[in-house]
């Protein structure tokens with residue numbers, strides 16, 4: 001007899017009992033799990049919650065602003081939004097190896113998060129005792145028994161992956177829930193649909209979608225193409241049919257023609273997959289018109305890109321991300 005309403009009330013009560021008069025800190029990523037966790041924690045303990053949201057320079061277009069509008073302005077949550085993009089991009093300069101990119105981003109995130117915790121500690125006069133995370137039931141199962149391909153082939157650094165050495169006690173209200181249940185909880189708590197419906201987004205963000213070394217210029221270029229791609233999926237009503245969709249910036253230039261001129265510019269590859277858990281995935285058989293419109297718009301509207309491809313690989317043997 002699980003209902004969303006009773007879950008929210010019972011969990012809020014449980015959280016209050018666990019937290020008492022202490023303070024909770026939460027790493028907000030803008031994804032579904034941490035967003036709904038923030039909303040639930042705020043309902044339960046109000047200003048005893050502080051959220052930290054880090055801009056690593058590799059977020060999707062508009063995300064940094066959207067998260068602030070939603071949670072600070074909308075929910076009145078104590079949100080510390082940190083623009084650490086220079087720090088992240090500086091450390092990533094010239095780094096081509098995907099695993100090295102992940103390690104740098106993971107390490108830097110922890111550093112920035114610790115700095116913010118220290119700032120909060122100074123304000124409160126004591127260190128927050130708790131760390132809240134949007135850990136789901138499948139994450140719990142996976143960390144116990146799953147040491148399979150994706151755990152070893154790619155080191156996953158999620159916001160949920162903060163190390164134990166930070167010394168917090170954990171608040172994890174969704175440990176028994178599946179994603180769909182968390183979405184429902186989020187809806188009832190008033191988390192905007194745009195966040196609830198959002199596709200999963202990797203912790204290292206656009207860094208693993210820019211093949212080779214990353215810089216701000218490439219990230220900006222990719223964000224423009226990615227935005228158009230997602231916009232076309234929305235417009236054609238296909239966004240919710242796919243598990244993930246994104247653009248990948250390829251490290252190649254190719255020849256094109258624009259009016260009387262020959263161009264020599266970069267290429268992007270569009271990716272859209274269907275999946276139930278990300279472990280296996282099939283490339284999405286989207287209508288040609290949707291692909292065509294996205295391609296036309298990207299080439300016409302994004303200066304610096306003159307070629308668009310569509311990825312027709314499934315997982316396995318390919319992976320969802322390109323790095």
Ligand code: XMP
Nearest residue numbers: 155156157158200202203204278319320321
């Ligand atoms: P792959 O590319 O391994 O991706 O097929 C499976 C799912 O995991 C996401 N992914 C990541 N998530 N940190 C994350 O938080 C990472 O380093 C990472 N790499 C891949 C990917 O977006 C897909 O949903």
